[in-house]
Amino acid sequence: MDDLFLFNATILKNRFDLSQTNIHIKNGIIHSVDFDNIDVINAQNTQIVDCEGKTLLTGFADAHLHLFSYSSSLNQLDVSYPKVKNINQILKVISNSIENSPEGTWILCDGFDEMDLDNQLSLDILDNIFKNNPIKINHRSGHACFMNSLAMKRLSISTSSEDYKRGLIDRDDNGNLTGWFFDMNEQISFLLREKNQAKRTEINISNTLEQLIHMGIFYIHDASINNDLEKWNICLEHSSSLQFSPSITLLPGIDHLDEFINRGLYFGYKEKDMMLGHTKIIVSSISGSIYPNLNQLSNQISESHKYGFPVAIHAVTQDEINNTLDALEIVYSNSNHPNKDRIEHFTEATPEIITKAKKLGVNLVVNPSFIYQNGFRYSQRIPKMLQPYTFNYRTLLDSGFNLAIGSDAPYGNLDPLINIQSMVNRKDQLGNIYNGNQAISITESMWLISQGVNQVSANDIISKKPSVGDKANIVILNQNLQNIDHTNVHKLAVDVVIKDGFRILS
Ligand SMILES: [Zn+2]
Structure with missing residues (x-):
């Protein structure tokens, strides 16, 4: 592996600001990082790469996907x-x-x-x-x-x-x-x-993990309701057998939480590239009435908290979100809470819901690629009055929520660039704009899809910026973000992927 000197890259400082940086990678480890300084070093056996102001990230994160369903959907x-x-x-x-x-x-x-x-x-x-x-x-x-x-x-x-x-x-x-x-x-x-009699292992998880790395996705949360100890072990087996794998946070399904607790595994438990995350609960009104109801749901949340697991609750419609917020309020009124509970999807975010959720301090995991996949469906099927309050990322950010981005693949689009496009140009796959007032900037989108996951994880899993001594995990895009807006965001692509110091894609 050649030493690399990445020179003149643009990096995100925070949700709004960019800065220039040079990074020296030696033996796969970040040896030095200079911000706002574009001097080129002179060293032997070092390949100098002029990034020409292109954007450099420490990797994309996907805070909500379904590894097994995605892998089997490929077949x-x-x-x-x-x-x-x-x-x-x-x-x-x-x-x-x-x-x-x-x-x-x-x-x-x-x-x-x-x-x-x-x-x-x-x-x-x-x-x-x-x-x-x-x-x-x-x-x-x-x-x-x-x-x-x-x-x-x-x-x-x-x-x-x-x-x-x-x-x-x-x-x-x-x-x-x-x-x-x-x-x-x-x-x-x-x-x-x-x-x-097909074992889950026959589903090709390894291919999916490799595909993720090629897309520059280094961190994923699997938010499947059927996540149990068997799935934990299968993921562990696949990710350990690969040279390069994303780090996987598995969210245990509520019905399987006891399997993990009985083994002595806890929230934030780490083994190799895997971590144990929030308890996944689904609130659904698909059968005509809400399940679990308020009482059942607050019991499930309390039970999960009792063992130190915050919850990740799937709630899409106003009824489902209200039921979720009411249950959290009951639980919070009785005890201290870990303050890291999250709501998944949070699609029908009316002003009343936003006020209530803000008061409780919940974090949100949202799925922008649904705009790309389903925009034309939503404009026909969601009542006109409700549309301004759906996928309303501008409002959610301005209200002060912590947002993380999940693809919800295979139900949404796995590609981080499609998720970014959806936040910036709000276009569906047929070119229609859905709820265009709710667009956010390219810098904000890029920040959310790389750093947002930290707000909904056991601890910071993705580094804020490349830091000396870390393994070199770097993604370089084909453009400087300064030149990108809603008119040309679709041109954004991944140029270089460096995982653990190795160039996977260049
Ligand atoms: Zn999902």
Whole structure:
């Protein structure tokens, strides 16, 4: 490994300001850092790289994603709009896949949203055409799926099956299954795994971890509700077997917290490149009533706090967020709180909600790439009156919230540059602008997607700036941020990735 002298790079000083820097990397370690000084050193065996004012970061962070779902989505048929524009095209995608697979193979599809299409998918259509293959079609939100009769039969799901917790098995007026399942992914993937006898390890986590490094993402939080001790061990196995891996914070699911506690593992516990994070709880109103209700939720929060774990609560709608804030208020009124609790998504952030949340001092993890993926859906489906209060990052920052950025991949877009674009130009994939008044600057966006994670972690996991003695973890972009605004943010790209002193991408 050559020693490197990175000269004339632009670095973020804080959320608003930039400065010039030179960095000398020796044996993969940061040997010296000079700010506001552009003298070039003269040393042997040192490659001098003129960064020409381009932006230098200590890596991107993703404060909310789903490693296993993302990895398995890579092997599923993409039936998302606009790739697929009607039901016939979906049937064609499925038929093609069946023709090219062994008989009776499970056909798994992802990204479906029937509201994007002109006609509806029904059990009759699927059952009539595909008699020999079990088929499962995931909704793009990750909160619903559709299965044909053979798939339900294989998983032993029948009219007598019971709903599960916050989930719902959809039935028609006669009590017959319609094929739709809401918020039951955890149970269904468990059944699928049992049937296939496919171990979770077969899902290619390593490829995903390598992909993350190539994108310059060095820090991730996995916020899946089914995170248990087995998943902790699998992640540990994959990340230790790789030469370069992002550091992974695993958020234990509320139903699995005891597995970690019984092992003596605690919030902020570290092993190799892994850390244990907040307890993940989902508040959902998908089944028609809120689950968990106020009482159950405040008990779950207290229980988690009792063992020193702050909570990360999934709450999207006003009802879900209000229920969450009310529960936190109950808990806080009874005891001291760790002050690091976070709310995930926080989509419908009305003025009343903002006031209430600010008073409680919660931190927020938001998902800008949803603007890119779904802007055209939101402008049609979210009531006009509510739209100004959704994805309202300008207001949230001006209200003084700590924000961290999560892609929510595979449901949102994993690419940090897409997340940055969404914050700065507010454009969806079709070029429409969603709630444009809520745009934030490129410097603020870059700060949030690299440093925001520190506010929602057990401790600072990403260094504020390159510091002497650290392993060289550096990402260089193709532009100086001074020259970037909403008109050209889409041109931003990653030029160089240096992980642990090695140039991965250049
Ligand atoms: Zn999520």
